[in-house]
Amino acid sequence: MIKLKNVHKSFGNNHVLKGVNIEIKKGSSLVVIGGSGTGKSVTLKCVLGLVTLDKGSIHVEGRDVNKTDRDAFLSKFGMLFQGGALFDSLPVWQNVAFRLLRGPSKKLHDEAREIAIEKLRRVGLSRNVADKFPAELSGGMQKRVGLARAISIDPDIIFFDEPTTGLDPIMSGVINQLIREIVVEMGATAMTITHDMSSVRAIADDVAMLHDGVIKWTGPIADLDHSNNPYLDQFVNGRADGPIEAIR
Amino acid sequence: MTITGSLSYIGRNTLFFLTLIGRVMLFASNTLRHCVTGPFYWRELFSALVQIGWLSLPVVGLTALFTGGALALQIYAGGARFNAEAVVPSIVAIGMARELGPVLGGLMVAARVASSVAAEIGTMKVTEQIDALVTLSTNPMKYLTVPRVLAATLCMPLLVGFGDAIGIMGGYLVGTARLGFNEVIYLKYTVDFLQIWDVVSGMIKGAVFGFIIALMGCFYGMNSGRGAQGVGAATKSAVVGASILILATNYILTEVFFTA
Numbered sequence: 346m347i348k349l350k351n352v353h354k355s356f357g358n359n360h361v362l363k364g365v366n367i368e369i370k371k372g373s374s375l376v377v378i379g380g381s382g383t384g385k386s387v388t389l390k391c392v393l394g395l396v397t398l399d400k401g402s403i404h405v406e407g408r409d410v411n412k413t414d415r416d417a418f419l420s421k422f423g424m425l426f427q428g429g430a431l432f433d434s435l436p437v438w439q440n441v442a443f444r445l446l447r448g449p450s451k452k453l454h455d456e457a458r459e460i461a462i463e464k465l466r467r468v469g470l471s472r473n474v475a476d477k478f479p480a481e482l483s484g485g486m487q488k489r490v491g492l493a494r495a496i497s498i499d500p501d502i503i504f505f506d507e508p509t510t511g512l513d514p515i516m517s518g519v520i521n522q523l524i525r526e527i528v529v530e531m532g533a534t535a536m537t538i539t540h541d542m543s544s545v546r547a548i549a550d551d552v553a554m555l556h557d558g559v560i561k562w563t564g565p566i567a568d569l570d571h572s573n574n575p576y577l578d579q580f581v582n583g584r585a586d587g588p589i590e591a592i593r
Numbered sequence: 594m595t596i597t598g599s600l601s602y603i604g605r606n607t608l609f610f611l612t613l614i615g616r617v618m619l620f621a622s623n624t625l626r627h628c629v630t631g632p633f634y635w636r637e638l639f640s641a642l643v644q645i646g647w648l649s650l651p652v653v654g655l656t657a658l659f660t661g662g663a664l665a666l667q668i669y670a671g672g673a674r675f676n677a678e679a680v681v682p683s684i685v686a687i688g689m690a691r692e693l694g695p696v697l698g699g700l701m702v703a704a705r706v707a708s709s710v711a712a713e714i715g716t717m718k719v720t721e722q723i724d725a726l727v728t729l730s731t732n733p734m735k736y737l738t739v740p741r742v743l744a745a746t747l748c749m750p751l752l753v754g755f756g757d758a759i760g761i762m763g764g765y766l767v768g769t770a771r772l773g774f775n776e777v778i779y780l781k782y783t784v785d786f787l788q789i790w791d792v793v794s795g796m797i798k799g800a801v802f803g804f805i806i807a808l809m810g811c812f813y814g815m816n817s818g819r820g821a822q823g824v825g826a827a828t829k830s831a832v833v834g835a836s837i838l839i840l841a842t843n844y845i846l847t848e849v850f851f852t853a
Binding site: 390423424427430432433443447448449494 | 632724727728731
């Protein structure tokens with residue numbers, strides 16, 4: 346279980362998170378939605394320890410992430426970044442097998458390569474892609490490689506940061522479906538941040554809406570369309586009028 | 594601008610400059626700490642040795658060759674004013690080994706390496722590759738900074754030695770082909786006047802400059818702003834910062850080595 350309690354984070358005078366409370370049940374998939382600049386990515390980076398909290402606490406499986414051994418904590422994690430964040434200087438298979446080639450999960454070179462190829466196959470990429478460099482791949486293929494890297498060590502927890510940004514609707518659907526399949530198959534706890542409603546409907550068990558630094562609504566995906574929450578309604582239906590100010 | 598405005602401007606810039614010095618010092622001490630604590634990424638170190646050392650040979654060699662030749666011409670022209678043309682071989686050798694080899698080599702490597710390191714790491718930061726390293730349980734300082742700093746510190750003395758030899762050869766070529774020196778006498782004067790300490794002091798300077806070059810490249814890369822403009826600014830700052838530090842450090846080392 347992941348639990349964020351009263352999380353605050355500011356950058357100078359910009360108060361991004363003003364008391365975020367989120368709870369993700371073990372093995373479930375929570376999608377955090379919200380407009381651009383509402384602090385979704387900051388929330389995710391707080392959990393990962395990439396950004397330090399000003400106030401509040403984050404517990405993963407009962408342990409405070411700021412007081413636990415960071416390496417042990419991260420060894421359970423996989424993450425798909427918005428732009429893929431693949432290492433340009435490494436071929437695709439070494440990107441996927443990055444953790445398997447170094448550190449505590451280190452495997453023999455050939456074994457790591459075979460695992461990487463298997464993970465690539467799982468996300469729908471052939472063996473031929475393994476020796477290519479990320480720059481030689483399309484955006485959709487890069488996302489798949491990023492996904493393969495995220496699941497390379499069969500993590501207990503996976504984070505997805507805007508998984509469909511920059512992809513066409515068909516490729517978005519493919520990535521959403523892959524994410525859902527993999528999360529269910531692995532039984533992992535997943536947290537996704539997105540503003541793509543098709544992703545929300547495909548991936549989420551539960552949804553949390555972040556606006557103005559606080560969670561405005563949280564509930565199961567089944568309640569998304571009849572929440573009676575004006576913020577959520579405006580966001581889900583993409584209306585310009587409502588409590589969320591739209592800059593024209 | 595009013596007096597208050599001017600004072601405020603000076604104060605702001607002074608604070609910025611002092612903060613920058615503090616941040617660079619902290620970054621340097623962190624780098625040194627990580628240099629002596631594992632894990633070490635040998636593959637990355639080897640790759641950095643090739644990128645920083647091997648691929649800098651042409652730049653350093655060409656710079657030294659032309660500098661040695663020009664130095665011979667200048668010393669010959671200057672020496673002719675008081676009939677001291679014979680000092681050309683010894684002054685070229687000492688000048689290259691003590692000063693021009695390390696300083697010009699350092700500046701050329703700074704232009705080549707500090708810029709590329711800052712741009713590479715800056716781009717990695719902008720595209721979240723640094724964050725990805727952290728999530729993959731890999732310390733970016735150990736994976737990116739340490740190999741580059743070690744490689745530059747190890748390679749620069751060798752590059753300086755190589756530059757010294759090529760620079761002296763440049764002087765020899767100009768001295769014998771253009772200024773009419775006898776080949777044997779030119780070499781004899783070079784060897785007789787050049788002392789081991791001249792070469793070693795230059796190589797020590799090279800090691801310090803190598804450390805500075807990679808450190809500045811990594812520091813500005815890691816602290817790059819967003820977007821193309823941020824990476825561009827980081828690259829520029831890395832080269833300017835490394836160059837100024839090389840020149841300032843060169844003066845301090847020269848004081849320590851030759852006047853203390």
